[in-house]
Amino acid sequence: MSLWPRLENLLPQVQKPARYIGCEQGAQAPTHGAGIVSWLLTYPDTYEIGLPNQGLQILYEILNERDDAAAERAYSPWTDLEALLRREKIPLFSVDTHRPAGVFDVIAFNLSAELTYTNLLNCIDLAGVPIHSTARADSEPLIGVGGHCTYNPEPIADFVDFVVLGDGEEVVGEITEIVREWKDTGRFDGSRRSVLRELAKVAGVYVPSMYQVAYDGAFIAEVTPRFADVPATVEKRTVADLADWPYPKQQLVPLTEVVHDRLSVEVFRGCTRGCRFCQAGMITRPVRERPAEQVRTMISDGLARTGYDEVALTSLSTADFSGIRQVIGETISDAGCDQVSVALPSLRVDAFTVGIAAEIQRARRTGLTFAPEAGSWRMRQVINKLIREEDLYGAVESAYSQGWRRMKLYFLTGLPTETDEDTLGIAELARNCVALGRRHHSSPSVTVSVGGFVPKPFTPFQWFGQNTVVELSRKIGLLRDDLRQNKGVQLKWHDPKATLAEGITSRGDRRLGPVIEYVWRKGGTFQEWSEHFNYDLWLEAMAASGCDVDWYVHRHRTDDEVLPWDHLSAGLHKDFLWQDWRDSLNELGLEDCRWTPCYDCGACTGYGIEHVVASTSPPAGGSQGTGVDLSQGGAVPVVLGKRPRAESNGDDPQPRRLVGVG
Amino acid sequence: MRIRIRFSKHGKVRFTSHRDVARIFQRVLRRAGLPVAYSQGFSPRPKIAFGLALSTGHESEAEYLDIDLDPERTDGLEMGDLPARLSNELPEGMAVTAAVVIDRRTASLQQAVTSCTWQIDVVDTDANTVAGAVARALAAETLVVTRERKGREVTDDLRPGVLSLDVEGPVEAEEDEGSRVRLVAELATKPRALRVSELLGALDPPLIEHRVLRLHQWTTNETDARQRSNPLNAAASALVGAT
Ligand code: SF4
Numbered sequence: 001m002s003l004w005p006r007l008e009n010l011l012p013q014v015q016k017p018a019r020y021i022g023c024e025q026g027a028q029a030p031t032h033g034a035g036i037v038s039w040l041l042t043y044p045d046t047y048e049i050g051l052p053n054q055g056l057q058i059l060y061e062i063l064n065e066r067d068d069a070a071a072e073r074a075y076s077p078w079t080d081l082e083a084l085l086r087r088e089k090i091p092l093f094s095v096d097t098h099r100p101a102g103v104f105d106v107i108a109f110n111l112s113a114e115l116t117y118t119n120l121l122n123c124i125d126l127a128g129v130p131i132h133s134t135a136r137a138d139s140e141p142l143i144g145v146g147g148h149c150t151y152n153p154e155p156i157a158d159f160v161d162f163v164v165l166g167d168g169e170e171v172v173g174e175i176t177e178i179v180r181e182w183k184d185t186g187r188f189d190g191s192r193r194s195v196l197r198e199l200a201k202v203a204g205v206y207v208p209s210m211y212q213v214a215y216d217g218a219f220i221a222e223v224t225p226r227f228a229d230v231p232a233t234v235e236k237r238t239v240a241d242l243a244d245w246p247y248p249k250q251q252l253v254p255l256t257e258v259v260h261d262r263l264s265v266e267v268f269r270g271c272t273r274g275c276r277f278c279q280a281g282m283i284t285r286p287v288r289e290r291p292a293e294q295v296r297t298m299i300s301d302g303l304a305r306t307g308y309d310e311v312a313l314t315s316l317s318t319a320d321f322s323g324i325r326q327v328i329g330e331t332i333s334d335a336g337c338d339q340v341s342v343a344l345p346s347l348r349v350d351a352f353t354v355g356i357a358a359e360i361q362r363a364r365r366t367g368l369t370f371a372p373e374a375g376s377w378r379m380r381q382v383i384n385k386l387i388r389e390e391d392l393y394g395a396v397e398s399a400y401s402q403g404w405r406r407m408k409l410y411f412l413t414g415l416p417t418e419t420d421e422d423t424l425g426i427a428e429l430a431r432n433c434v435a436l437g438r439r440h441h442s443s444p445s446v447t448v449s450v451g452g453f454v455p456k457p458f459t460p461f462q463w464f465g466q467n468t469v470v471e472l473s474r475k476i477g478l479l480r481d482d483l484r485q486n487k488g489v490q491l492k493w494h495d496p497k498a499t500l501a502e503g504i505t506s507r508g509d510r511r512l513g514p515v516i517e518y519v520w521r522k523g524g525t526f527q528e529w530s531e532h533f534n535y536d537l538w539l540e541a542m543a544a545s546g547c548d549v550d551w552y553v554h555r556h557r558t559d560d561e562v563l564p565w566d567h568l569s570a571g572l573h574k575d576f577l578w579q580d581w582r583d584s585l586n587e588l589g590l591e592d593c594r595w596t597p598c599y600d601c602g603a604c605t606g607y608g609i610e611h612v613v614a615s616t617s618p619p620a621g622g623s624q625g626t627g628v629d630l631s632q633g634g635a636v637p638v639v640l641g642k643r644p645r646a647e648s649n650g651d652d653p654q655p656r657r658l659v660g661v662g
Numbered sequence: 663m664r665i666r667i668r669f670s671k672h673g674k675v676r677f678t679s680h681r682d683v684a685r686i687f688q689r690v691l692r693r694a695g696l697p698v699a700y701s702q703g704f705s706p707r708p709k710i711a712f713g714l715a716l717s718t719g720h721e722s723e724a725e726y727l728d729i730d731l732d733p734e735r736t737d738g739l740e741m742g743d744l745p746a747r748l749s750n751e752l753p754e755g756m757a758v759t760a761a762v763v764i765d766r767r768t769a770s771l772q773q774a775v776t777s778c779t780w781q782i783d784v785v786d787t788d789a790n791t792v793a794g795a796v797a798r799a800l801a802a803e804t805l806v807v808t809r810e811r812k813g814r815e816v817t818d819d820l821r822p823g824v825l826s827l828d829v830e831g832p833v834e835a836e837e838d839e840g841s842r843v844r845l846v847a848e849l850a851t852k853p854r855a856l857r858v859s860e861l862l863g864a865l866d867p868p869l870i871e872h873r874v875l876r877l878h879q880w881t882t883n884e885t886d887a888r889q890r891s892n893p894l895n896a897a898a899s900a901l902v903g904a905t
Contacts (some may be wrong), residue, residue, distance in 0.1 A: 004674070012719045017677035023753045251688065255675065256682045307689030307751075552875055 002096040006090055011625045014080045018256035019047035022073075022095035025253035027058075027304065029097050030070035031472040039063050039071040039172075040094055040104040040141070044111070044119035045528060049250060050134045052260040055147060056110050056316070058247040058449065059168050060145070069176045072096040072104070076119050077126070079526070085126065092126035099128035105179055105213060107141045108164075111149035114505035116500070117156055117529040118520040120145070122213045123508045124159065127299070131517065133161050133209060151236075151283055152457040152565040155505050157208035158513035162199050164206075165568060166236030167269075168285075169245050178202065204237030213510055218551060220509060223567040229424065235569045236283070240609045242269060242290045245297060253306045260616045262310035262343065267295055267327070272318035272593045272611070275373070276384045276584050277412060279456035280316055283570040284575075285603035287594050288612045293321050299331050303340060312343040319348040319356060320594075322615035328360055346371075349387045349392040358402045367406035368399050374415060375425025382417055383588040385582075389429070396433045400440040407433055407446045414453040414467030414473045414499075417585060423475045427482040427489070434488040447490045448483075450476060452499030454506050458570045460580035465556040466503045472496035497535040501527065503553040504538060509564035512552070514545040569615065571603040663731045666764045666771075667748070673755035680715035687727060690751040691703055696733030713771030713779070713879060713893070714855055722876035724778075726771050726893050728764070761895055771879075774893055775867045776852050778823055778848040779878040783833065784862065785870040792843040793829050795865040800827060805864045820864050823849055823856035841876070842872060848880075 011017035023277055024376060032038050040061055043050025050056070063071035072094035085091070092101040101107055107127060109120055124131050129140050136143075145153060146164035182195040197454055200207035210230045211222070216223040239245055251263060268289040271281040277625055290298075299311050311331065315321065328342055342360040347353050349370045358370060372392050373385045380387060396407055411426050430448045437444025453471040455461045467475075476493045483489050496586065505512065516542035519527070519534075526532040542549050557563065559578055576599065583590060594611055595618045604610045615651045671683070688708055691698050700706040709730035716722050731739070744761040752758070768774075769896040784792060799805060805821040825848040827903070833844045849856040883889035 008674075011677055017718065018679065019684055021674040021677050023674050023755070255678050255686055257685070305693070309688075309692065309693035309828065 001100070001103065002098045003093045003100060004091055004128055006088065007093065007098060010084045010088065013084060018254065019075070019306055020077070020081065020095060021255070022098070023255055024051075026250040027096055027249075027252060028064050028071075028252060030072065032063050032070050032099075035068060035184065037069050037106065037176045037183060038104045039069060039176075040074050040101050040106055040107045041071055042074040042092075042101075042109045042123055044076050044109055044114075044116045044123050045526070046078060047254075047256075048258045049139060050075040050110075051254050051258045052264070053110055054248065054264055055111070055168065055267060055359050058245070059172050059184065060107075060252075061247050061249060063172055063176065064170060066173065066176060069172075072099065074107075074123070076123055079532075082122075082126065082525075090408075091128045092123055093538075096241050096301050099594050102129060102141065105183060106144055106175070108144040108146065111145050111147040111156075112455075113528055114155075114502050115533075117149075117516050118524050118527055120156065121159060121517065121520040122525045125520075131159055131520075133159060136161070136192065138187045138189060139622075142195070144175070148283065149484060151279070151568060151570055152507065153206065153208065153568075154510050154564040155508040155512040156515060157510045158435065159516075160208065161196060162205055162207050164237070165234060165570070167239040168237070169239050169247070171202065171237050174202050175199060175205065189396060197227065197230070200225075200227075200325060203235060206234040208510075219550075220564060221564040222562060223564075233567055233569050233571055235607070237606055238286075238571070238603075238609060239269075239288070241612055242266070242288045243294055246290075246294055249301075251302060251306060253308070260312065262312050263299070263306055263308040264312045264314050265295055265298045265302065266290065267313045267314065267318060267321045267324075268315045270319075273317060273320075273466065273588050274384045274580075276346070276382075276460045276580060277373070277453060277456075278468075282459050282572060283317070285571065285601065286609065286611045289322060289614055292327055292614065295327055296330055309326075310341045310343060312345055314345060316346045317346050317348055319346075319353040322613060325359075328356060332360065336422060348390045350397040354395050354398040354402070359397075367408060368404050369394050369408040369410065369581040370395060370427065371410035373410065373412050373417075374422065375411065375427070375429055377423045378587055379415060379418060379422040379425065381589045382584050383412075383415055384584065386589045386591075389432075392429065393432065393436060397436050399470060400437045400444060405437070405441050405444055407437070407444075409433070409446060410450050411448065412453045413450050413479075414472050416461060416464045418475075420475075420478060424482055427479055430483070430489045431486055434486070437488070443488065445488055445490065447492060448479070449492045449494075450479065450492040452496050454499055454502045456506055457563070457565045458572055460577050460584055462507065463561075463576065464561070464579055465554045466499075467495045468554055469500050472499060495530065495533070498527075498530075498533055499551070500553060501533070501535065501538045502545075502588050503547065504542065507564070508552055511545070511547060515541045515547055517545055525580060539642075570602075571606045572604040572633055573600070573606075576601045594618075663733050664728055664764050664766050664768070665731065665735050665744070665761055666728050666768075666894060667744070667761040668756050668892075669725050669727065669748075669752070669756060669758045671725060673721075675753050675755035676719055676721045678736070679718045680712070683716075683725075684710075684712060686753065686756075690748060691729065693751045694747050696748075697732045699730040699732045699879065705852050711770060711772075714774055714851060716876060717859075717874075718858070720858070720874040720876060721870045724876055724878050724892065726775075726879060728771060729756075736877075744818065755888070760894055770879075771893055774881040775879045776882045776890075777848050777880045778855075778860050778876055778893060779848045779880070781830075781875040781877050782847060782858055782862070782871055783842045783873040784845065785872045787828070787843060788868055789832055789843050791867065792845070792869065795867060796827055796829055796845065796871060797823065799865050807860065807864050809860075820856060820860060824861065825850055827861075846877070 032323045041056045043056060060071045063069040072093055073096060074094050121131050124143060130136050142161045144162045145160050146168050174576045178198045182191060196207050199205050200210040209224050210226050212226055213223050268287055270284040270287040272285055272287055273281060275281055331342055347370060349372055372387050374383055376382045409430060413423055416425055434444055435447045455464045455466055474494050479491055483491050485612045519537050522537055524534050594613055675899040698708045700708055711728045713726045716725060727842050741761055745758040748758040802821060804819045806817055806819050808815050808817050827847045835840055858871060858874050862871055879893055880890040881893050
């Protein structure tokens with residue numbers, strides 16, 4: 001069954017062959033056979049990007065722990081290997097035992113970015129499976145997808161058999177049981193439709209072919225289930241308590257370099273800061289913290305088992321974890337003299353957070369990254385990123401005074417109601433940060449990274465018409481002109497054309513299937529990679545399929561419009577989102593419901609769950625969502641006078657740890 | 663305290679690079695709980711030193727690695743247990759086959775190794791053609807190749823680096839691929855390491871490697887150039903001499 005003997009003759013001809021061999025610490029070679037449902041967990045991008053994906057690793061372990069399941073992994077082969085595979089007629093393969101993808105019962109993809117959709121089609125095709133779900137035979141694998149993009153799976157509805165909404169930990173078992181029964185009864189002719197129908201009844205599982213879309217001109221009239229026993233609305237799955245799921249227990253340690261090559265411990269899931277542009281924050285509510293004791297065990301066991309010298313504490317905003325300071329302190333003292341570093345991938349913008357960073361990054365203070373997201377207080381109220389200038393300057397001042405020299409600031413442009421004044425506020429903030437830095441260093445540097453805003457489903461901005469490529473380019477141009485004279489500020493920006501392509505798929509409907517297929521058929525894979533991204537191909541595909549870019553991307557939606565994902569639910573009430581959209585336009589900030597009363601967004605109330613947060617009070621420092629008087633936000637003047645230099649604590653003669661903050 | 667280990671690399675893991683192997687060992691040493699010494703400075707690194715890089719895709723019986731241990735933490739360290747202890751943590755296909763304590767003054771692997779013996783299976787060529795190519799190369803006074811270095815064409819004579827070259831006869835290949843011709847070559851590493859692919863490319867007709875296995879690395883006795891030894895024995899006997 002193994003394709004290895006054929007593959008090994010090809011590998012000397014490709015770049016980085018180690019990404020195709022498997023052999024990672026933690027890799028498994030599960031038993032396949034009757035009564036065992038085989039899953040091929042696939043990431044539709046390169047191994048380097050896909051291997052660290054925690055979602056796939058968690059499911060890999062949970063499935064392999066079951067007697068009735070076997071899980072292996074696959075990743076998109078790079079273009080050089082793909083060409084050889086196609087020439088030699090070798091299908092997509094698992095890296096664990098190098099089995100052909102087509103022999104698995106389920107091929108399940110993690111979709112974290114819309115621009116990987118063409119790679120999804122490419123993997124299905126390389127597996128030897130028809131790309132259209134309607135063309136698949138009973139003997140062929142079921143194609144499933146999960147991950148953040150699947151909250152609007154309509155653009156890929158033609159290509160997938162089932163979609164999982166939300167946390168996968170519990171639902172993969174339920175799916176396995178249904179597929180096992182199908183397998184046991186011999187997958188007789190025509191049984192594929194009945195297994196899909198069974199799957200459609202599982203909470204959190206959406207089977208696109210069981211729903212029918214009716215149109216009213218260009219608009220969707222309604223999406224209705226084809227059968228009475230198929231639910232009208234598919235609700236997401238939410239794991240109530242992370243303490244029940246201490247996974248991954250055996251994180252995969254790759255033999256070759258990957259992104260985020262370190263131990264990862266998820267400290268909490270969900271975020272209720274309420275940033276209105278942030279889909280991740282909206283769809284993963286409520287906040288579920290892992291018990292500190294479990295975090296500590298996962299760190300120490302994980303470090304001992306893997307041999308990693310760095311651990312990342314992951315979440316959407318790790319400084320918000322109750323007792324973060326203590327956990328970090330313990331990690332560092334547990335590790336003793338073993339040079340362990342701690343990384344906080346998402347820093348909050350305030351001095352408190354910088355203080356934490358300072359504790360874990362005694363050595364090598366090179367750069368820190370903050371995400372104020374918008375250049376003016378008005379704009380930040382619109383997007384509910386309630387960071388006052390005082391917070392940012394406090395954080396930056398504190399960082400410079402403690403030895404960091406380079407700051408990276410992330411911003412979005414093309415936000416609702418954004419004026420040129422708001423855009424130019426970005427330059428102003430950056431200049432002020434450099435000025436603060438001059439008090440501590442002769443040549444401080446600030447990198448400003450600007451991304452074009454793409455409205456996402458299940459956010460208050462889902463009704464907003466995305467800025468055009470021309471408008472985004474104009475705004476970036478404004479910043480370039482304004483910053484031209486400024487030494488110390490580097491401006492970087494995301495290609496507005498890629499932002500447009502993302503916008504097409506982000507809020508599209510089923511009529512976009514042919515567009516994605518067109519781009520794929522013309523060789524448009526790896527669209528996340530700037531060297532492969534092909535803007536003209538997307539426009540050509542839209543035109544060829546009779547889809548209007550303006551209508552799909554740049555048009556504001558109204559409250560009575562049926563959105564393509566209205567039959568799916570992330571728990572959030574549509575009227576909560578609409579109210580939040582109105583509040584946004586009125587520049588009204590909303591506090592974090594973790595520490596203040598509930599707004600009944602639906603994420604807890606609808607599912608009978610609640611926040612799991614150890615501390616009942618907000619973290620020290622910073623104003624974001626902590627109930628301080630928000631009206632004073634923009635009024636804090638920046639005084640650039642001389643201040644006493646902060647006591648340096650960077651004089652530890654034997655630096656014990658390094659860190660990858662930012 | 664400095665130790666030198668020998669390890670092998672076979673099978674799927676042959677596709678990892680030299681850098682990958684360095685990273686693998688850093689983690690393996692931590693997992694095995696070896697008291698490795700770390701460098702000082704802002705980015706402390708384990709003090710380990712590899713010998714000649716093995717090309718990605720080549721296998722080996724004879725890779726070497728020097729490791730500095732923190733003398734304050736070596737109590738109770740059993741050298742006899744080390745190969746098994748490290749092999750347990752290595753990925754499938756890699757194993758530590760020997761470990762000795764060496765003197766800190768022992769020449770580094772990069773300095774000490776003067777040649778390597780390679781087993782080379784070549785891609786589909788009949789035995790007579792291979793034998794002819796080998797005979798011509800051995801009979802030739804020079805094996806001149808031109809190659810690009812820093813944008814300039816340079817010529818190089820490979821012949822002095824070919825210390826021995828023998829045809830080992832056809833070997834049974836996997837599955838239905840017929841038989842393969844196997845060569846065994848000793849190639850010098852000084853003044854620069856002669857690569858297997860360079861040698862095969864310089865033959866007439868040129869041959870293409872299918873599988874390559876490093877069998878030995880050799881060090882030369884300083885006083886008697888004909889006496890060669892492997893880096894473990896050389897270093898271990900130096901230590902005996904020193905004490
Ligand atoms: S239901 Fe209430 S407490 Fe839960 S996330 Fe929504 S607003 Fe917050």
